[in-house]
Amino acid sequence: MSDRLWDFAETAYNEHESVELQIRELEKNGFRVTRNAAGIPTAFIAEAGSEGPIIGFLGEYDALPQLSQEDGKTARAQKVMGGNGHGCGHNILGGAALLSAFAVKDWLLSTGRSGRVRYYGCPAEEGGAGKVFMARGGTFNDLDAALTWHPASILAIDAMSTLATIHARFTFSGVAAHAAAAPHLGRSALDAVTLMSVAANYLREHIPSDARLHYAIHDTGGIAPNVVQAKAEVVYQLRAPDLGVVLSIMERLRKIAEGAAMMSGTSMAYRVEKAMSNMRPSTVLSELMYGRMQALGPTPFDDEDRAFAKRMKAAISPEEAKASLEIFGAQRLSGVLHEGVLPAEVMPSILSASTDVGDVSWVVPTARCLGACFALGTPFHSWQLVAQGKASIAHKGMVHTAKIMAATAAALFVDPKTLDRAKEEFRQQSAVGAYKCPIPDDVAPPVIKPAPRPQGTLRGAFPTQYAGANP
Numbered sequence: 001m002s003d004r005l006w007d008f009a010e011t012a013y014n015e016h017e018s019v020e021l022q023i024r025e026l027e028k029n030g031f032r033v034t035r036n037a038a039g040i041p042t043a044f045i046a047e048a049g050s051e052g053p054i055i056g057f058l059g060e061y062d063a064l065p066q067l068s069q070e071d072g073k074t075a076r077a078q079k080v081m082g083g084n085g086h087g088c089g090h091n092i093l094g095g096a097a098l099l100s101a102f103a104v105k106d107w108l109l110s111t112g113r114s115g116r117v118r119y120y121g122c123p124a125e126e127g128g129a130g131k132v133f134m135a136r137g138g139t140f141n142d143l144d145a146a147l148t149w150h151p152a153s154i155l156a157i158d159a160m161s162t163l164a165t166i167h168a169r170f171t172f173s174g175v176a177a178h179a180a181a182a183p184h185l186g187r188s189a190l191d192a193v194t195l196m197s198v199a200a201n202y203l204r205e206h207i208p209s210d211a212r213l214h215y216a217i218h219d220t221g222g223i224a225p226n227v228v229q230a231k232a233e234v235v236y237q238l239r240a241p242d243l244g245v246v247l248s249i250m251e252r253l254r255k256i257a258e259g260a261a262m263m264s265g266t267s268m269a270y271r272v273e274k275a276m277s278n279m280r281p282s283t284v285l286s287e288l289m290y291g292r293m294q295a296l297g298p299t300p301f302d303d304e305d306r307a308f309a310k311r312m313k314a315a316i317s318p319e320e321a322k323a324s325l326e327i328f329g330a331q332r333l334s335g336v337l338h339e340g341v342l343p344a345e346v347m348p349s350i351l352s353a354s355t356d357v358g359d360v361s362w363v364v365p366t367a368r369c370l371g372a373c374f375a376l377g378t379p380f381h382s383w384q385l386v387a388q389g390k391a392s393i394a395h396k397g398m399v400h401t402a403k404i405m406a407a408t409a410a411a412l413f414v415d416p417k418t419l420d421r422a423k424e425e426f427r428q429q430s431a432v433g434a435y436k437c438p439i440p441d442d443v444a445p446p447v448i449k450p451a452p453r454p455q456g457t458l459r460g461a462f463p464t465q466y467a468g469a470n471p
């Protein structure tokens with residue numbers, strides 16, 4: 001199934017074939033499926049078992065645009081010109097979460113235990129904040145624990161926090177005019193964006209040093225300098241380890257935008273488009289999962305895997321490999337594959353990135369890990385990662401991590417005291433601040449157009465020499 005998801009390579013909110021395939025398999029195996037979770041067409045919940053606690057596995061299956069790559073090739077070779085590719089390994093991510101759910105369902109049945117297992121079909125992790133919209137819709141509210149993972153080049157427990165983030169669009173409207181004949185009649189929206197940019201640069205000095213302020217101008221108002229630009233648009237993304245800090249900086253930025261509108265004589269519309277909370281991992285669940293990981297030991301790679309990984313690693317620059325390991329504190333590792341378990345103490349407390357799993361962790365005790373699926377140091381969102389998505393190393397990493405997650409769930413069913421401790425820890429964390437979805441209620445999931453499919457289909461192996469031809 002993971003290989004088929006790799007073939008589909010559907011991007012955020014367009015994962016229709018990926019969802020149908022998974023639902024078919026889940027229903028065939030006795031799962032009860034609820035489609036359209038939180039009103040999102042490519043989100044769903046599958047459940048098996050009865051009574052008792054509910055343990056959920058979070059699956060993702062969205063790909064990235066422009067990363068189409070031939071499977072197994074050690075040089076850049078697009079499978080579909082300009083097509084999508086699984087550059088973050090979410091085909092394996094969904095595959096392992098699904099496998100864990102199947103294993104726990106069978107185990108519950110064979111042992112006659114009461115308990116329910118869920119597979120959450122979570123769309124649009126890449127740029128779509130899928131789980132945040134699902135959390136806002138109450139999808140995770142009755143869950144007792146959530147377990148998930150991310151494919152990587154190392155096997156490690158991931159108890160890191162992440163950066164909270166918010167994206168907001170600022171649209172300025174002014175008055176168009178001939179820039180030479182009647183400049184006094186023009187009110188430039190582009191001036192407003194420029195003034196906002198100047199002030200935002202001053203703001204940067206007065207925000208916490210671990211906060212980040214990114215921006216992209218989406219509309220400059222036109223290409224002609226001799227027309228006063230009547231409309232211009234800029235999107236700002238803020239990040240910080242704490243959501244409260246992000247929201248307070250956004251409030252200051254909104255005032256800056258109001259000031260820019262006043263100065264330029266334009267009007268401004270402000271709209272939050274998406275946001276993600278910082279990850280608040282469950283220490284109790286992470287320790288349990290780490291214990292299962294240590295008990296199961298390293299991923300069982302063989303000589304063929306090592307030879308493949310060696311070829312793949314030769315296609316990755318040492319700088320890229322080092323940088324992609326550094327974010328996890330794993331830069332000391334050497335070799336072509338990670339054949340151990342990374343000691344939890346080497347990992348940093350915070351990852352310099354954002355994920356929509358963060359919001360799940362504010363609703364239910366959540367634990368994550370990383371599975372060794374790629375040549376050591378393979379960067380995320382790269383063609384090199386796409387090229388390894390169907391390889392034996394990816395399959396082994398996926399199955400191995402599924403075992404770790406399933407064993408963690410089984411331990412929670414066997415010993416409800418651990419689950420109670422996780423819930424107690426969660427209650428204490430929540431006493432500090434209850435979850436409030438950072439995306440306003442009237443904001444719908446973004447409509448993200450799929451990348452062009454020049455071949456008409458992405459299914460199966462399609463020889464490159466036919467690229468452009470309609471099959």
Ligand SMILES: [Zn+2]
Pocket residue numbers: 088089090125150
């Ligand atoms: Zn990812």
